[in-house]
Amino acid sequence: MSPSPAGPPAVEVRGLHVSLDGTPILIGVDLTVVAGEWVTVIGPNGAGKSTLLRAVGGLLPAPQAITLFGTPSTALRRRDRARVVATVTQSPVVPPGMSVLDYVLLGRTPYIPPLGRESTADIEAVHEVLDRLDLTGFHSRELATLSGGERQRVFLARALAQGATLLLLDEPTSALDIGHQQEVLEVVDQLRHAHGLTVLATMHDLSLAGEYADRMVMLADGRVVATGTPHEVLTERLLATHYRASVRVVPGTNGPLVVPVRPRRA
Amino acid sequence: MRKRWWVAGVLAVLVALLAGVSLGPVSLPPGSVAAELLNLIPGVHLDSGLTEREIAIVTELRLPRVVLGLLVGGLLALAGGCYQGVFRNPLADPYLLGVAAGAGLAVTAVIALGGAGRQGAISGLPLTIPLAAFAGSLLAVTMTYLLGAAGGRSRSPAMLILAGVAVSAFLSAGQTYLLQRHSDSIQPVYSWLLGRLATAGWHDVLLVLPYAALTTVVVLLHRRELDVLAVGDDEAKSLGLHPQRSRYLLIAAASLGTAAAVSATGLIGFVGIIVPHTVRLLAGSSYRVILPLSLLFGAAFLALTDVVARTAAAPAEVPIGVVTALLGGPFFVLVLRTARRVLT
Numbered sequence: 001m002s003p004s005p006a007g008p009p010a011v012e013v014r015g016l017h018v019s020l021d022g023t024p025i026l027i028g029v030d031l032t033v034v035a036g037e038w039v040t041v042i043g044p045n046g047a048g049k050s051t052l053l054r055a056v057g058g059l060l061p062a063p064q065a066i067t068l069f070g071t072p073s074t075a076l077r078r079r080d081r082a083r084v085v086a087t088v089t090q091s092p093v094v095p096p097g098m099s100v101l102d103y104v105l106l107g108r109t110p111y112i113p114p115l116g117r118e119s120t121a122d123i124e125a126v127h128e129v130l131d132r133l134d135l136t137g138f139h140s141r142e143l144a145t146l147s148g149g150e151r152q153r154v155f156l157a158r159a160l161a162q163g164a165t166l167l168l169l170d171e172p173t174s175a176l177d178i179g180h181q182q183e184v185l186e187v188v189d190q191l192r193h194a195h196g197l198t199v200l201a202t203m204h205d206l207s208l209a210g211e212y213a214d215r216m217v218m219l220a221d222g223r224v225v226a227t228g229t230p231h232e233v234l235t236e237r238l239l240a241t242h243y244r245a246s247v248r249v250v251p252g253t254n255g256p257l258v259v260p261v262r263p264r265r266a
Numbered sequence: 267m268r269k270r271w272w273v274a275g276v277l278a279v280l281v282a283l284l285a286g287v288s289l290g291p292v293s294l295p296p297g298s299v300a301a302e303l304l305n306l307i308p309g310v311h312l313d314s315g316l317t318e319r320e321i322a323i324v325t326e327l328r329l330p331r332v333v334l335g336l337l338v339g340g341l342l343a344l345a346g347g348c349y350q351g352v353f354r355n356p357l358a359d360p361y362l363l364g365v366a367a368g369a370g371l372a373v374t375a376v377i378a379l380g381g382a383g384r385q386g387a388i389s390g391l392p393l394t395i396p397l398a399a400f401a402g403s404l405l406a407v408t409m410t411y412l413l414g415a416a417g418g419r420s421r422s423p424a425m426l427i428l429a430g431v432a433v434s435a436f437l438s439a440g441q442t443y444l445l446q447r448h449s450d451s452i453q454p455v456y457s458w459l460l461g462r463l464a465t466a467g468w469h470d471v472l473l474v475l476p477y478a479a480l481t482t483v484v485v486l487l488h489r490r491e492l493d494v495l496a497v498g499d500d501e502a503k504s505l506g507l508h509p510q511r512s513r514y515l516l517i518a519a520a521s522l523g524t525a526a527a528v529s530a531t532g533l534i535g536f537v538g539i540i541v542p543h544t545v546r547l548l549a550g551s552s553y554r555v556i557l558p559l560s561l562l563f564g565a566a567f568l569a570l571t572d573v574v575a576r577t578a579a580a581p582a583e584v585p586i587g588v589v590t591a592l593l594g595g596p597f598f599v600l601v602l603r604t605a606r607r608v609l610t
Contacts, residue, residue, distance in 0.1 A: 058503070078507070
């Protein structure tokens with residue numbers, strides 16, 4: 001359970017600045033994710049959570065600021081980075097007509113030569129992932145016809161097929177009901193332990209986030225305002241300051257539970 | 267299951283070849299025609315029972331025409347399927363994107379301004395025509411792409427098609443203007459515009475062949491990347507692809523194929539919509555399957571359409587572009603209805 005201190009951290013971000021169309025989104029963000037750890041980034045809307053994840057995933061120019069497993073991100077070719085980092089975006093594109101098998105096979109792209117075709121090893125890897133996520137019966141189904149929970153498992157399957165050890169999950173549960181939210185997060189946690197994955201996620205549901213994360217990072221207005229265990233970050237004071245939220249934090253079995261309370265009238 | 271469609275595609279091409287060569291003002295027995303076609307393979311000597319004159323009809327008149335039809339049909343269908351993948355747009359087609367109009371304008375310019383306006387000067391295809399057509403098609407697709415993006419970041423599929431229609435209209439106006447100013451070139455330009463499969467000889471086939479081969483090889487080698495592009499640029503990047511690089515290369519390849527097709531046979535519309543969509547319905551939505559099958563079925567489709575074009579109103583010929591448009595119009599409505607979900 002405790003992350004091993006040996007080896008370079010999975011993600012090391014030092015003084016990351018990102019501006020989009022001239023507007024500063026992230027201002028001097030530091031972040032360290034140790035290999036094997038689950039870190040969840042929280043923060044109010046517009047705090048820059050998704051931008052941080054996109055930067056770590058190599059989708060935004062971030063010269064010198066980001067190191068992945070000891071290698072500067074800019075030194076990695078895109079294909080090599082795709083073998084190390086897999087991303088599940090907040091609402092992945094569902095191509096019309098594409099089958100689950102073909103979709104998960106896209107995860108093998110970084111291993112297939114640019115002009116080549118998938119090998120039997122790639123197909124085997126895909127079937128193994130489908131098997132692991134209880135999707136075996138779905139491989140010829142059209143992705144667009146699956147339910148929200150099933151789709152989320154397929155998105156995860158594609159990321160796992162990438163064979164990457166760092167998983168970036170942007171709001172992995174935002175489209176799901178409470179039962180499927182738990183189901184997906186449990187699957188991610190099991191996979192993390194079984195395969196030594198590192199998870200960096202963003203989440204809106206604070207109680208749920210606190211139950212699964214080893215550590216949490218709170219962003220507000222593009223800056224890191226708190227970092228630590230869920231107990232240290234999910235406090236009534238921090239949530240009141242940065243979310244302008246009126247909440248009660250009560251102790252739970254796996255972490256603090258954040259309960260919204262209607263504010264008293266002024 | 268996919269293997270079955272491959273076999274069907276090859277069979278369709280063979281049937282189209284045999285029908286195209288056998289049917290016409292002088293109908294020849296398909297068995298004898300098949301024997302004569304096999305005789306073209308070095309080392310094969312079969313007795314087809316055809317006279318010298320009939321053999322000449324087969325090898326010098328009909329075969330080049332059918333082969334050119336197969337090449338052009340395959341190219342147009344391949345280019346259509348490729349554009350649909352590159353633009354993630356079910357309605358993309360060499361004609362709707364304005365690519366064909368760009369090639370048409372360029373060819374008209376070469377004929378009108380290049381002094382080729384004299385009668386019959388383009389019966390043999392000058393080398394400059396495919397090159398000019400390629401330049402024109404690239405210019406057109408660039409204009410459509412930029413204009414379609416003018417709507418901002420939310421680049422919608424409908425915007426792109428509207429942009430294509432506008433670019434087509436603009437370029438066609440340019441073409442009309444050129445023709446008005448050089449009225450001596452109206453006749454040769456129109457006989458070319460309406461599709462000149464009728465006058466095709468081996469010369470035309472040889473001229474189109476290198477472009478066709480280049481387009482086919484480039485597009486088919488990259489067909490997997492079109493599946494990756496289907497999930498959008500961001501996700502394609504995180505899968506290790508350079509989406510813009512792939513897109514530019516594939517657009518260039520598809521436009522080269524369109525240009526070669528247009529410069530050989532004039533404007534033949536809708537093949538790039540009809541064929542890839544039919545393949546998609548029958549054999550699945552992966553471009554790894556759609557593109558090679560579109561090549562085969564597109565080839566067969568156009569060769570068979572040409573048979574209809576020259577037999578339906580015999581002894582007169584209906585321009586082949588008219589036949590494909592008559593089939594393609596209603597089909598387009600069908601695609602529009604099924605693609606409504608994607609467009610809105």
